[in-house]
Amino acid sequence: MSRGPMPCTSYARRILYREGHPMYDQSKLAELIRFSRVDAGATVIDVYPGDGDWTRLFSDVVGPEGRVYSFVPAEVAHFKNDPVGLMRTLAKEPGRENVEVVSADLVAMPQATRPADVLWLHLFYHDLHTALMQAKGATAAEFNRAVYERLKSGGYYVIVDHATAVGVGMSNAQSLHRIDPASVREEVEAAGFVLDAESTVLANKNDPHSGKVFDPSIKGKTDRFAYRFVKP
Template sequence: MKARFLLSAAVLMLAACRGAQEPAEPSQATTQQAEPSRWDSIMEAVEDAERPEEDRLLDANRHPAEVLDFAGVERGWAVADIVPGNGYYARVLSTAVGDMGRVYAYNPSWVAERFGDADAALSLIADRRANMSHHVGDLEDFGASFDQPLDAVFMVLFYHDTGYDVTDRARMNQAIFDALAPGGVFVVIDHHAIEGSGLDAVETLHRIDASLVVAEVSAAGFVLDSESDMLANPDDPRDISVFAPQIRRNTDRFVYLFRKPQ
């Protein structure tokens, strides 16, 4: 009995010595560099040295990092930017979603025809980025040329324009809804018009009644998930053109996040 006890004690001592001399195998978490957080990815996109200086000068009033964070943008997402203009958001989104993500830069046909030079420039931007493609089509058929469901759709400072062109907004919103994956988001940013004015100011002042936007988008099946005042300006009277010198690039803007139910 005593011999068995001594043998057991020796085995325990040997195991203890071996544990002290041989460190434990490192865990996978300690051997791999941590993945960047969602906010880090967004800030990397905003601080991208390839962004044009004229875009950077707009950041103070447009808050692109906060907008992407509000939308929940993540690496690997498939995102569409409707009427990207000079590519302000398309560039940032392209970097933020990373190599495994996808950005569809989408111009309605009438925009591509009326602003041909800008559309051609957008095509060149897409050609230089492996995860971006350029598309032209009718908003009523939005998503028809995409090869996957979308995680997000951005429409920045354009919804009001659909109020005076030939766009069927009910069909447009339904097409956007159908293009999104369940749980996907539709981010709409535009210039506030006077409450209750409907479409009265869309062509003259380039503004739209926010409550009309909520009603129309919700009618397609979306749920208004959240809204932000990050682009609010209480000093904007809402009854002057967005191009008026005293308010240009500093209008009172609504920021809505609509979600397609799961």
């Protein structure tokens, strides 16, 4: 992949919403796109795309020669907001011919998509440690192996999530929707990935790490970490 100029679209200036309703200003958004290593012509898998903001952004970046898989896990496809229907509507927007909507069990992701340059996981990794996601066997270990299988050699696995207190591990994933960055790194590296970079662009030292991410006192302002792993 060759790096092109940083895209400047209306989406880079809007507020992005996802779990916890994060508010990313333009500079942070631009940094996250750069950090992701998504380039023109790339194939990207956006796992659990929510309202599709990241799918739209990556669609703009990869352009007509690229491909974005908007991957809705079957584990959440039954939600009342109709996640699959939302993404199918998005894919019909003008200029979204490079978006393909896919829904399958998380561990079946390699069979439902083509080899990718980047897999993007935004505020979702902690869910791999919840009963809902593990009901069909989607443990973190199984999913990380699936990501390793699906990425091309030299491909990037990018994870952004809510941080919990150091040393807490996975114990707050279900209750607070937070996870210990060190534990995430340990799990992902166990699947064969190598840490390529980390970013503190979303860090917030004033987050006490003790509240649920939806709590009004911290919602949208949680301390977040960003890891970029590479498949050797």
